[in-house]
Every structure is written in C-alpha cells, then in structure tokens.
Amino acid sequence: MIETLVLLGRSGISQLQELGKAGILLYRVLFFPPNLRKGFPLILQQTYAEGVLSLLIIVVSGLFIGMVLALQGYHTLAKFAASQELGPLVALSVTRELGPVVTAILFAGRAGSAVTAEIGLMKATEQLSSMEMMAVDPIRRVISPRFWGGCIAVPLLTIIFNAVAIYGAYLVGVKWLGLDSGVFWSNMQSSVEFRADVVNGLLKSVVFGVAVSWIAVTQGYDAHPTSAGIANATTRSVVYSSLAVLGLDFILTAMMIGEW
Amino acid sequence: MLSQRFVESLVGIFLLFAIAALTILAFKVSGLTTLFPPKTYTITAAFDDIGGLKVRAPVKIGGVQVGEVTNIDLDPLTFKAVVSMKIHDHYKDIPDDSTVGILTAGLLGDNYIEITPMYNKTYLKEGSQIEYTQSAMVLEKLIGQFIYKLGNDNPDKNKENGEQHAHQ
Numbered sequence: 001m002i003e004t005l006v007l008l009g010r011s012g013i014s015q016l017q018e019l020g021k022a023g024i025l026l027y028r029v030l031f032f033p034p035n036l037r038k039g040f041p042l043i044l045q046q047t048y049a050e051g052v053l054s055l056l057i058i059v060v061s062g063l064f065i066g067m068v069l070a071l072q073g074y075h076t077l078a079k080f081a082a083s084q085e086l087g088p089l090v091a092l093s094v095t096r097e098l099g100p101v102v103t104a105i106l107f108a109g110r111a112g113s114a115v116t117a118e119i120g121l122m123k124a125t126e127q128l129s130s131m132e133m134m135a136v137d138p139i140r141r142v143i144s145p146r147f148w149g150g151c152i153a154v155p156l157l158t159i160i161f162n163a164v165a166i167y168g169a170y171l172v173g174v175k176w177l178g179l180d181s182g183v184f185w186s187n188m189q190s191s192v193e194f195r196a197d198v199v200n201g202l203l204k205s206v207v208f209g210v211a212v213s214w215i216a217v218t219q220g221y222d223a224h225p226t227s228a229g230i231a232n233a234t235t236r237s238v239v240y241s242s243l244a245v246l247g248l249d250f251i252l253t254a255m256m257i258g259e260w
Numbered sequence: 261m262l263s264q265r266f267v268e269s270l271v272g273i274f275l276l277f278a279i280a281a282l283t284i285l286a287f288k289v290s291g292l293t294t295l296f297p298p299k300t301y302t303i304t305a306a307f308d309d310i311g312g313l314k315v316r317a318p319v320k321i322g323g324v325q326v327g328e329v330t331n332i333d334l335d336p337l338t339f340k341a342v343v344s345m346k347i348h349d350h351y352k353d354i355p356d357d358s359t360v361g362i363l364t365a366g367l368l369g370d371n372y373i374e375i376t377p378m379y380n381k382t383y384l385k386e387g388s389q390i391e392y393t394q395s396a397m398v399l400e401k402l403i404g405q406f407i408y409k410l411g412n413d414n415p416d417k418n419k420e421n422g423e424q425h426a427h428q
C-alpha cells in the first residue's frame with residue numbers, strides 16, 4: 001500500500017522535474033536569442049529542413065483533405081438541397097479547424113520527430129558536450145535554431161495547407177460534381193470573415209508551432225543517451241505533440257468563440 | 261550539404277508561396293475588399309422598425325450594390341432606429357427625395373436596404389438624411405395581422421376588408 005503511494009509520488013515528482021527542465025530550456029531559448037548575424041543563417045537552414053522539406057506532405061494531404069471534404073459535404077448537403085453551401089462548409093472547416101490542427105500534427109510527425117532524433121543522437125554521441133568543451137553554447141547553436149525554425153515553418157505551412165485544401169474542394173465540387181463556380185466562391189466569400197476565421201486559424205497555428213517545436217526540442221535534449229532512449233524520446237515527441245495540439249485546440253477554440 | 265545561398269533562396273520561395281496563399285485566403289476566400297477602401301460618403305435614414313438589419317448589410321439601388329450599412333443607432337428622443345450607410349462616391353447623383361426601404365433577400369434571407377430614386381435635382385451628399393423611409397416587413401407581425409383579420413368575422417368588418425383587398 002505504502003509502496004504504491006511512494007511510487008505514485010516518485011513518478012509525480014519526476015514528471016514535475018521534466019516539466020521544470022522543459023521550462024528552463026524554453027526560457028533559455030527565448031531569452032538568450034541567437035546572435036542575429038551568426039544565428040540567422042542557422043535558423044534559415046532549419047526553416048528549410050523543417051518547412052520546405054515538409055511542403056510536399058502538406059500540399060498532398062491538403063489537396064486530399066479538401067477533396068474528401070467536398071465529396072462528403074456535397075452528398076450530405078444535397079440531401080437538404082443545400083449543395084450550394086459547399087464553399088462555406090469547406091472554407092470554414094478548413095480555415096478554422098482542419099488547417100491548423102492537421103498541419104501541426106503532420107508537422108510533429110514529419111519534422112518534430114526528426115528534430116528530436118537529431119538532438120538525441122547529438123547528445124548520445126556527446127556532440128553537445130564537445131560543443132560545450134569548445135565554449136560553444138549548444139542551446140544557441142543547436143536548440144534555438146531548431147525551435148525558431150519550427151515556429152516560423154508551422155504558420156506558413158498552415159496558410160499553404162488552407163489554400164491548397166480549398167482549391168482541392170473547388171476541384172471536386174466545381175469541376176467534378178458540377179457545382180457553379182460563381183456560387184461556390186461568392187457563398188464562400190459572404191460567409192468567411194478574414195479576421196474571425198482566417199486570422200484566428202493562423203493564431204492557432206502559431207501557438208501549435210511553438211508547442212510542437214518546444215516538445216520536440218525538449219524531448220531530444222532530455223533523451224537518455226542510448227539507442228533505446230532516443231527511440232523512446234522520438235515516440236514521446238510525436239505522441240505528446242499530437243495530444244498537446246488537440247488539447248490546445250479545444251482551449252483556443254473555446255477562447256475564440258467566447259469573444260476572447 | 262546544400263550551399264547556404266541555395267537554402268536561402270528555397271526558403272525565400274517558400275515564403276513567397278505562403279504569402280501568395282495568404283493573399284488567396286484574404287481576397288478569394290474571405291472576400292476581403294477593404295484593404296484599400298473606396299471613397300464613400302455617409303447618409304442616414306430613420307426607420308420605425310429595422311427588423312433584422314445588421315451592420316455591413318448591402319445598400320442597393322435597383323438590385324445593384326452601391327454601399328453598405330456602417331452603423332445602427334437608436335434616437336433617444338423619437339425612438340427611431342437611425343441607420344448610417346456609406347455610399348460609394350461613384351454614385352453621387354442620388355436625388356434627395358428618394359425613398360429608402362428595408363427589404364428581405366428571398367423569403368427568409370438577410371435584410372438589405374433598397375434606395376428607390378425619385379426626381380429632385382438636388383442630390384444626397386455627406387451627412388444628409390433621407391426623409392421618406394419604409395420600415396422592414398416583419399413576418400411575425402404580418403402573420404399576426406392576418407390571423408387578427410381572420411378572427412374578426414362580423415359582417416361589416418368583412419366588407420371593409422374586402423374593400424381593402426380591392427384597393428390592393
């Protein structure tokens with residue numbers, strides 16, 4: 001009985017410790033920013049590795065999600081003789097929810113896991129320690145660029161995902177199912193608000209970008225320096241990021257709908 | 261390892277791509293047109309009942325949109341609803357004896373304002389008020405009146421109703 005309690009307490013303390021470590025890491029990343037002249041190329045390189053190289057998966061999944069949404073939505077709306085409302089349906093669900101959430105989850109799988117594995121391996125092979133030996137701060141040289149690269153990449157990817165998904169829906173709804181193109185766009189324009197829908201969606205994606213990058217970087221930095229430890233860290237990075245994105249999405253949506 | 265210059269240009273293309281997508285989202289999807297607002301002048305009109313009229317509802321002449329509602333306020337003395345609307349400068353020769361009414365798009369659609377031009381040679385300008393207004397038709401009131409009339413079945417009332425119908 002006492003044993004179980006002790007175990008519970010121990011695991012609680014270690015969880016809190018990890019959270020504290022993650023907080024300290026975030027603090028160091030945020031308040032000791034990389035030197036602008038030296039750090040900028042590094043951030044750019046990470047934006048390339050995390051953003052540009054994720055472009056393919058984002059574009060392809062955006063296209064297919066838009067197309068599926070149009071197909072499903074059309075057949076449901078047609079039952080109520082409201083198929084001309086397909087444009088608003090797709091545009092609102094993509095800009096408000098699907099765009100930010102799906103992009104962040106795909107990003108966690110495509111780029112977040114890679115960042116975790118890379119940093120974890122650097123730690124396991126003692127590259128981080130040798131940097132410290134050479135008086136190079138590994139946080140500024142390795143962690144910070146990866147964090148900022150992710151923060152920049154996620155909102156940009158979300159914008160692209162949104163646009164591609166809506167064109168995917170256009171492709172199915174107008175070109176295949178024969179909806180009128182003018183009705184499709186004009187209904188969409190009259191019900192989508194730039195500030196309330198598009199900008200709020202982007203705000204979400206900024207938060208998700210920070211959360212996913214933070215989790216990926218933390219898991220890599222705190223990984224046990226063994227092969228099993230890196231495998232664990234990578235798994236946890238993806239799982240935690242996905243859960244954090246879904247949880248944050250609920251909170252943010254509640255705040256935004258409540259006229260925050 | 262790619263050269264830094266190549267990586268930078270790829271990131272630049274990525275950024276341009278995202279900006280292009282944002283422009284599409286702004287203009288094509290959300291119909292944002294107020295980035296460079298066209299020149300307008302503001303006129304007002306006082307209504308007894310505006311029904312479900314909302315800010316940003318279209319103002320039309322002959323079905324063509326010429327402006328939009330900018331503000332709805334209640335006059336504290338007369339208890340009339342004062343609707344401010346901005347009209348594009350493009351349409352500045354609207355006679356000042358025009359009538360303005362609140363109509364409904366379709367049977368159950370949104371309310372909009374329709375201006376019916378008359379024949380005066382003086383025109384509406386910034387700040388002027390339209391005198392001749394026509395309140396919104398509220399469906400509940402219409403139905404209420406209809407039922408009220410059906411209920412009054414005494415003969416002379418019926419006759420009066422019949423005359424009214426003949427007039428209409």
